[in-house]
Amino acid sequence: MKIRLFLAKLIMFFACSYSTTAASPVETQIFDLQAAINEAIKEKERVLELPEGRLLVEPIEISEASHLTIRGENTELVFTSYTNSLIKVTRSSHVTLEGFTIDCNPLPFTQGVVTSISEDHRTLEYKVLDGYPELDDTIKPGRHGVFVYDPKTLFWRSNVPDLYLESSEVLSPKKGKFRISTPNLPGYQNIEIGDYLAFKHFIGAGIGVHDSERIDLKDLTVYTCPGAGMIYRRGVGAPHITNCTIKPGPPPQGAIVPRLLSTTADGFNIAYTRQGPIMEDCDFSYMGDDAINLHGTIVNVGFKESETVYWTSSKFWPEYSISLQAGDIAQFMQRDSYQILAEVPIKSAKRETPPESVDFSIRKQLGLDDDQKLYCVRIELEDPVEAQAGDHLGFPSVASPDFVFRSNYFHDHRARGLRIGASHGLIENNTFERIKQTGISLGPHAIHHEGNWVQDITVRGNTFKNIGFDDRVFESGSYQGGAIVVQHFLPNKNVEYSQGNRNITIENNTIWNTGAAGILAISADELIIRSNLIGQTQQLNTKGVGSRMRLQCNGAISLNHCTNVVLEDNRFGPFGPFCKNEVVRNP
Known part of the structure; x- marks a missing residue:
């Protein structure tokens, strides 16, 4: 390792004039990061200290590492090429990435x-x-x-x-x-x-974690990357994300206008994991999409072999199936309304090539030609279920449950702050400001086959300011018309809403100055809304918002197709010009 560092410093003279930004030049060196990581893993080192300064690096992979911290105080990693994730972590456990900054030259946008x-x-x-x-x-x-x-x-x-x-x-x-x-x-x-x-463009992520256990991020800064800041897939053990920052870096050389984006997609996108993150004291801004997207999947029932054996079908690789274990719950949902039909334990789940007759039936249902990709999973259940081909399946156990978001700052970005399709979580003492659509959305995102119905979530002590002024919030097909949204997407006017979002508490939050509602709840049962301060909502005209979805969004608290709602001790400030009442119920 010492030889490599010496050689890197020898060529520093040739690289020192290179700068990714208009800021004053800093010490720059070409650094073989992959070789340094490989040696640390081989020698079973516990800590790899990176050199200070700006390091010009290629994308790297951390594979089969264990109990390793990669630390870079005053270190900026500038990735000079990218075709996928900049830092890929696979089949590793208890790895911590700490202290360094991630940037790209050329920029990915x-x-x-x-x-x-x-x-x-x-x-x-x-x-x-x-x-x-x-x-x-x-x-x-x-x-x-x-x-x-x-x-x-x-x-x-x-x-x-x-x-x-x-x-x-x-x-x-x-x-x-x-x-x-x-x-x-x-x-x-x-x-x-x-x-x-x-111009939004994404091909990977800043940090891509797959098939690993307890990968933690601490004191990291991400200026940009070719996609999400972090993608976390098929993990076990809650990743701890502490004191991390996403923000635009300095303008490139020759630029007068500052960078308008940080990451080109989500801040962090976490899915198909057995436990969600514990995220504290982070500051995310200027992302090209949600700050956080936490979800599982909704798949189609492709074929019913028997009341205890069902085949799922998809045109996309079913990576969720890798995380499934015996005893996990399979949540069956009716094809049109997504009403929960049954929740039963799984006996086994295996990716298999279906018999010819099953393949033919599924392709006919999906409208797929023989040469088009089809991925199937054969699921055997512990108990019989009465469901049909065309119904839906979700798997809450691998939808990143048991999460905590505490004392974070999400601001100045498009889409949503927290997009949560996972259950059993706590969201407390965060601040959401100047977000284009929704501060927090809870519930299934069926249009993208993401998320599940959610339950057992507490949203407590958060502050929301200047939320939801984006033009798309006010469309007739919108279901994002609130600073906090308990959501369900149901465009079919011929079916009744069901109440699959359950046991949610929204308390002691401050919501001020919103384009639409303060709280919009859809398809919730056992919902508690108490001791919130809500004011200056409906600053823009909400007439017709969600009308195609049979929704109303003109109350500071707008309740749609909800049952067993408790409202207690909420306080309301001055109404915005288009707020009809403190609470509007539909129906």
């Missing part, structure tokens, strides 16, 4: 300024801002979405929804043109020449 707008406001031309990556014909700019920013505040334009593209054209390395795919959103008319743009 670019920024531009609108230079022309067509009469129908669907075709825009733009110029890349100085210092930001030039356009590349091999990657469609904006293929994962485009964000629009106010050039004065450098924040997302709240009256302009995220843009998804019908086409994208590179006119030159510095100029481009795109056409928006959806013509019917009124917010597109609010785009102005001179608005700034950021």
Whole structure:
């Protein structure tokens, strides 16, 4: 290891002029991080201390490590290439990443300024801002979405929804043109020449953890990465995430406009794990999506072999099945309403190639051709269940349950603060500010086959300010019209709502200045809302919000299709201009 460090310092003279940012140059060296990690694992070292300064590194993998801390006080890891996760952790246990900063050069996103707008406001031309990556014909700019920013505040334009593209054209390395795919959103008319743009693009994560136990993050800073800050999959043992920061890094060399994004997707995305995170004292901002996405999956029942044997079916690899164990609960849900039909223990769950007759039946149901990918899991149950092909299955045991979010600060980013599709959790003493849609959403996200019905969650002592002014919150198909949302997505008007979100307590929170409701609850049973301070809600017109979903969102507390609700000692400040009442019940 000493030889490698010596060689790295020898070439430092050639690298010291390299700088990823416009800030003053710091000591920069090319560093073989992978070799250093491999040696630490081989020698069973307990701590690997990284050199100080800016280290130019390639993506690395930490595999089969145990009881290892990788520490980098005053260390910035600048990844100079990326095709997947920057730091990949596999088949490891009790690994701690501590103290260092993660950045990329080149950046995994670019920024531009609108230079022309067509009469129908669907075709825009733009110029890349100085210092930001030039356009590349091999990657469609904006293929994962485009964000629009106010050039004065450098924040997302709240009256302009995220843009998804019908086409994208590179006119030159510095100029481009795109056409928006959806013509019917009124917010597109609010785009102005001179608005700034950021082009969302993701191919991996900053830190990708798979098939590991107790991987902890402490005192880390993430400036950017090509996707989520952290993806955690198929883990056991609660990851501890302490005093970590996600924020935009300094502007690149030659740039005048600051970075508009930190991560290009979620802050942290955790799924198919047997225990959720314990996250404390973190500060996340300017992400291209949710701060936290905690979930499992909802899959289709593809075939009923018997009342104790069912096949699940999906066009996507069923990674949830790796985490399933005998005794885990299978939650069967009715195909249209998602009403819970039964919750029974699993005897076994195996990925298998189905018999030809089963394969034919599933493909017919899904409309798949013979050459299209089909993934199936054969699930044997301890007890019989009366369900049918086309119904749904969830697995709460591997949906990252038993989580804690305490004393964190989530602010200045799009989408949601906490998107929770897991049960048995505590969310307390956090602050949520200037978030485009929802501060906290609890419940299934069926439209993306994520999450499950949730139960046994306490939301306590949190503060919400300036939440939910995004244009999409106010659509007829929206179910995100609140600072705190207990959610269910049910677009089918011919079925009744069921109450699958259970035993939720929302208490001692302060909610102030929201675009829509303070609290929006949908499909909840045994819901307690008490001792909250709620004011200045419905600052924007909520008439019609969620109407396609048969929802009403015009009360400071809006209750939709809920049963057994307890309201106690809530205090209300001045109403916003479109708030009808303290509490609105529907029905």
